[in-house]
Amino acid sequence: MAKRKRSISPANDAVPPSSQPQPLVHKKSKQLNGSSAPTKQLSADAELARQLSLELNGRSTRAGASSSSGSKPKASKANGKKAKRSKPTIDSDGEDDPDNGKPKKARGGLGKEYILSEPLATLTGHTLLSRPQAVKKLWEHIKGHDLQNPDDKREIICDPPMKAVFHADKINMFKMNKLLGQHLFEPNEVGGQ
Structure with missing residues (x-):
């Protein structure tokens, strides 16, 4: 299959250079040239993309570190069951316990x-x-x-x-x-x- 050549049109010239797609550069070719700055930029971009993906998906990292937001997603209620509540306190004779001022709890x-x-x-x-x-x-x-x-x-x-x-x-x-x-x-x- 023959490759097509792109013709430069005036529309491409009007787009600022920062928004034009940049070609991907392999790490080995940059390391051979002795330039490590683009490699650091690529790894920083990859790390940022990974963190954003983790925040959107609500998953933690392999090392167990929390995402940059620091909040954990709430666990959904299994099978729509409500959380159990503690037993209510009852009053035996209508009087509070003199020891601590609180009503007695039901014991079982x-x-x-x-x-x-x-x-x-x-x-x-x-x-x-x-x-x-x-x-x-x-x-x-x-x-x-x-x-x-x-x-x-x-x-x-x-x-x-x-x-x-x-x-x-x-x-x-x-x-x-x-x-x-x-x-x-x-x-x-x-x-x-």
Whole structure:
């Protein structure tokens, strides 16, 4: 195929030289000439084009650096589901909690409070605790009275208050947690008995 020659028309002369298309120059040919300024300009232009493309597409760079705007695109809601809200606070008797001035929150799960049996209430000093709080009080008693077997730390040597709860001289710490459930009662269970 034969190449066409462009004829210079007066319309091309009227366009300023900065807006006329510039020929692309290969890096190797510029480096051979010893001129590094155009190469720097091309790399700066390529970097600017890359940043603009990233901003428009909302993607981050490979190195994990944020785009020049510094803002991250917001994640869209999956399947149109709304974000979960925290549970509302409830007021038990229409009065606020005197400790912190805020109404009490509804408790459930691990925060659910149980009424303790008579021997466990004597041991812990409380009549109403959640299960994790009861376990914590037991371990405070065990550590405070040095009731762990020095040879096997998993074994608990029961003192009289613990014997009243677990009915044994020695108990494994895992069995202790299992038997603890027998001493925790739902508030509505105790009222119905």
